[in-house]
Amino acid sequence: MTLLHLALLLITLAGFVALCLAMPRHSKHLLRRTLSPQAARLTKMAGWGLLVVALALAIAQWRFSIGSVIWLGWLSLAGLALVFALPRWPWQPVKPQRPTRKKAQGTNRIPLVSAPTPAGPLTIAGATLVIALPLTVFAWQLANTGQKPLMREDALNGTIGPWNFVIAEKEQQPPEILALDVPLKQFVIRFCDRCQSEIRQAWLKVREPRSNTAAGNAFFGRGEEKTTQIPIPAAATLEDRLWLTVEGNDGRFHHQPLSIKRLSPSLATFIKERP
Known part of the structure; x- marks a missing residue:
């Protein structure tokens, strides 16, 4: 049973990665290049196919009432893992530098727009807690739920x-x-x-x-x-x-x-x- 849960997590994670590769922005992030339109379509189909395969495995093992809930739980965990993995990818997209603005002569000055303040550690920790807490409760309930006779x-x-x-x-x-x-x-x-x-x-x-x-x-x-x-x-x-x-x-x-x-x-x- 543990191997089945691990398989569901890995299949859903692979499905999300395939869907990311089908998007030009994320494919540049992961591969340093964009895929061709044909390759992007195939990757997108493969991603949705993997998610459907994970759902079919869960329903075959636990029937639709329980299998769909377990599938959604592992879907959330896989998505959360991918969200935290992307910013720590070995290479990151290079942000274009903003051109410096010259001061206008006279009294007319172009107002400078201040850059957004990056989120602090407490804000990031709070957001992580809000996302991870429900998933942790789900994993705990799943581990403590006995298998149906x-x-x-x-x-x-x-x-x-x-x-x-x-x-x-x-x-x-x-x-x-x-x-x-x-x-x-x-x-x-x-x-x-x-x-x-x-x-x-x-x-x-x-x-x-x-x-x-x-x-x-x-x-x-x-x-x-x-x-x-x-x-x-x-x-x-x-x-x-x-x-x-x-x-x-x-x-x-x-x-x-x-x-x-x-x-x-x-x-x-x-x-x-x-x-």
């Missing part, structure tokens, strides 16, 4: 009936024991986009259901991801497996066994070590 490597992809799904334990921890000493474990599931309108309900439980009316605890949720919390029977074994039941809009039920050890190693360890 269905995007982890331990998420299980499968097929039940005509539908594809991905399921994972919500937290990689042993079951939570609440009232009445009943261990509870949460799972998250997402069906394919076209499946949403074809599925009426989905359930999950330990052990094969004896009937469709005892299929376990139902998955609930407003978005694409549905969550359920199931109890773990005291006499449960790894051979019982987790059973996913899905009812289609046509009234047909489909059942799919899932390996406890594969889907939830923490639950498997809990079952084996429980007295």
Whole structure:
């Protein structure tokens, strides 16, 4: 995951550099010469292409809702890095000297326009703080945000009936024991986009259901991801497996066994070590 974040930063930075080279002013700054119109067009296309590639990678990994935010964050960091790098480039454009004005004879004098006062160190430090503080907060939140369960490597992809799904334990921890000493474990599931309108309900439980009316605890949720919390029977074994039941809009039920050890190693360890 760290390599992916680094790749996003480098790709967006390369895209910004390519866009800078497409501008005559910045190409003189970076290359000491301007590019030809054809080369500038190609460089501009390459720059936008790299930014699009970074966005596609972020969406492929985190989907659009999260991927676009992460892309914008790295976009800001890359732009800030380029802003601070340009003034420290090995060579700088030579500023043309202003011609000295001769004093006019008599009382008529040409008013001299005073040069703008350069920004002081405190002003530069304040501007840097204003820009860098939100980006620092973004990087801190990104580092402390846990990966979504269905995007982890331990998420299980499968097929039940005509539908594809991905399921994972919500937290990689042993079951939570609440009232009445009943261990509870949460799972998250997402069906394919076209499946949403074809599925009426989905359930999950330990052990094969004896009937469709005892299929376990139902998955609930407003978005694409549905969550359920199931109890773990005291006499449960790894051979019982987790059973996913899905009812289609046509009234047909489909059942799919899932390996406890594969889907939830923490639950498997809990079952084996429980007295």
